[in-house]
Amino acid sequence: MNKESHVVGLDIGGGKTAVIVAQVAAQVGGENSMRCLAIGTAETKGLRKGQISNLDLAATSIRQAVDEAERLSGVPIESATLGVGGGYIAGFNSRGGLGLGNRPREVTRDDVRRSVDAARQVRLPDGAEVLHVLPQGFWLDAQNGIRDPIGMVGRQLDVNVHLVTSPAVLAQNMVAAVNRAGLIVSDLVLEPLAAAECVLSEDERELGACLLDIGAGTTELIVYANGAVRHTAAIAIGGDHFTNDLAVGIRTPIAEAERIKCEEVWSSVELGEQERSIEIPCVGDRPPRSVPAGQVAEILDARAQELLALVRRELERTALLTAIPAGLVLVGGGGRLQGLVEMAEKTLAMPARVGRPRGLAGVPEEAVSPEFAVIVGLALYGGRAQQAREQQSTFSARLKGLFLG
Numbered sequence: 001m002n003k004e005s006h007v008v009g010l011d012i013g014g015g016k017t018a019v020i021v022a023q024v025a026a027q028v029g030g031e032n033s034m035r036c037l038a039i040g041t042a043e044t045k046g047l048r049k050g051q052i053s054n055l056d057l058a059a060t061s062i063r064q065a066v067d068e069a070e071r072l073s074g075v076p077i078e079s080a081t082l083g084v085g086g087g088y089i090a091g092f093n094s095r096g097g098l099g100l101g102n103r104p105r106e107v108t109r110d111d112v113r114r115s116v117d118a119a120r121q122v123r124l125p126d127g128a129e130v131l132h133v134l135p136q137g138f139w140l141d142a143q144n145g146i147r148d149p150i151g152m153v154g155r156q157l158d159v160n161v162h163l164v165t166s167p168a169v170l171a172q173n174m175v176a177a178v179n180r181a182g183l184i185v186s187d188l189v190l191e192p193l194a195a196a197e198c199v200l201s202e203d204e205r206e207l208g209a210c211l212l213d214i215g216a217g218t219t220e221l222i223v224y225a226n227g228a229v230r231h232t233a234a235i236a237i238g239g240d241h242f243t244n245d246l247a248v249g250i251r252t253p254i255a256e257a258e259r260i261k262c263e264e265v266w267s268s269v270e271l272g273e274q275e276r277s278i279e280i281p282c283v284g285d286r287p288p289r290s291v292p293a294g295q296v297a298e299i300l301d302a303r304a305q306e307l308l309a310l311v312r313r314e315l316e317r318t319a320l321l322t323a324i325p326a327g328l329v330l331v332g333g334g335g336r337l338q339g340l341v342e343m344a345e346k347t348l349a350m351p352a353r354v355g356r357p358r359g360l361a362g363v364p365e366e367a368v369s370p371e372f373a374v375i376v377g378l379a380l381y382g383g384r385a386q387q388a389r390e391q392q393s394t395f396s397a398r399l400k401g402l403f404l405g
Contacts, residue, residue: 006037007386008069009378010062010080010183011191012174014216014238015333017044017061018372019069021077022360022379024386034383036362037075039375040068049217050086052173059180066181079184081382082174083374084131085191087218088167091232094119097139097158107140107149111157119161129171132164132190136228147227162229164190187385190232191215192222194377195331197384199355199370200224209326211355212311213374214334216240219307223320231318237307239334242300249299250291252280260296262336304340308347327351335370 009020019040025033042064046057066077096119100111120133138146140154149157175185192213200209208225217238223231239261247257260278277290311328315321327350330340335354344352356368357376367376 005386006075007034007379007382008077008080009083009194009375009382010065010178011083011194011375011378012047012058012062012177013044013333013371013374014047014050014218014240015044016371017042017065018375019062019065019077019080020375020379021069021073021075022383024383034360034380036360036364036367036376036379038069038072039364039367039372040065040070040072042068046177050088050215051170052177055173055177055180058177062178062181062183066183077183079186080178081187081189081378081385082178082185083191083194083378084166084171084174084188085213085215085218085220085234085374086170087234087236088170089131089164089190089220089232089234090125090128090166091162091164091229093136093160093162093230094122095158095160096121097156100155100157102155104141104153104155107152107154107157109150112138112150112159115157115159116161119159120163122163124165127167127169128165129168130163131166131171131188132162132193134162134164134193134229136160136162136230137226145226162232164193164232187382189378189381190220190222191374192220192232192331193229194381195355195373196222196224197377197380198357198359199329199331199373199377202227204326204329207326208320208324209329210311210315210320210324211329211331212335214239214307214330214332214337216333219311219332219334221311221314223315223318223324225320225323230323231314231320233314235307235310235314237303237310239332239337242303242334242337245303246296246299250280250295251283253283256281261300263338300337300339301343304337304343305347308344312348321348324350327353329353329355331355331370331373333371335373 005024007022011018021037023035042061045061046054052058097115138149139158140149178185196211205224205227210223213220215238219235242261243257247254276293279290281288328344341352354370357373360376
């Protein structure tokens with residue numbers, strides 16, 4: 001090992017705010033080795049439907065999570081990679097390119113950059129800004145499906161990209177809250193893109209898979225096929241909708257509805273268990289009472305069917321329903337919903353699984369769960385971005401040395 005540094009990820013979720021500190025050890029001539037040092041969490045306040053509603057409350061939540069992460073890791077935190085999500089995120093595909101000249105020549109790194117820049121020159125909705133430009137594949141003359149054209153020879157270079165957009169004010173207010181908490185935002189990353197870093201295998205990315213990040217207020221999806229991002233979108237249903245439906249339907253406090261939602265295997269209640277009783281506390285000073293398991297299943301089943309129907313509609317609209325044979329991967333707090341995997345497999349006729357973060361050593365056992373996929377992914381994304389910057393810096397320094405002798 002020749003150098004060690006740290007990366008920090010920050011996820012301001014609808015239910016909790018989380019901060020992760022990871023150590024990056026650069027291997028001589030190899031990939032970075034990363035280890036989780038600490039994860040700090042706090043209840044999220046000042047956030048509504050994925051947007052900052054109160055800067056001071058949001059900053060307080062961030063500061064509490066940061067303080068805990070600093071205490072556990074012993075590392076002072078000054079900047080962080082920030083996850084961005086919510087129902088206002090949108091994605092679409094674009095294409096651009098450039099001519100290389102009348103005679104074939106080698107494609108350079110600058111050619112690739114300029115072709116990608118050309119693909120992002122599209123008219124955006126009012127108030128939107130580009131969050132990510134994700135290349136899907138290059139065309140060089142008549143040859144397509146090229147992933148890295150540098151060094152190849154041709155006359156026309158084109159690229160297909162996926163653009164992820166966000167309302168500028170959404171990102172600006174998130175950054176403002178982080179700044180108010182005393183931190184600098186080093187990078188903005190789409191939350192499901194970060195989650196994919198630690199839960200999707202290479203085979204799933206190649207074959208085709210859809211990751212669903214089921215947060216408190218929204219469900220965000222990202223579709224991979226042939227190793228690249230093909231689609232991103234957001235659906236205005238999240239885990240809180242299940243909880244609220246249940247609280248109203250069986251007339252119990254929100255906290256109790258949340259517990260029942262996470263513990264009951266509602267989508268697989270057999271006919272013989274429909275009348276099995278679940279004891280619940282009532283609102284106010286009323287004594288506890290019992291409700292049949294079938295009633296709980298019916299309430300949660302209806303909301304789950306609605307969510308999955310919207311997922312199907314989105315995949316059909318983009319002609320991707322048959323392009324994801326590897327199926328669904330569920331992350332986020334909603335990924336812990338007992339029975340949702342089975343219902344997804346039955347409703348969408350494809351395999352489904354719960355995504356648990358991997359690829360980062362030292363993650364606490366309690367954090368190896370779907371609701372921590374985004375925060376672990378942010379650390380991995382930040383480490384990979386840091387390595388890329390270091391490699392580019394080394395390349396530039398060597399190039400400069402050649403010219404300076």
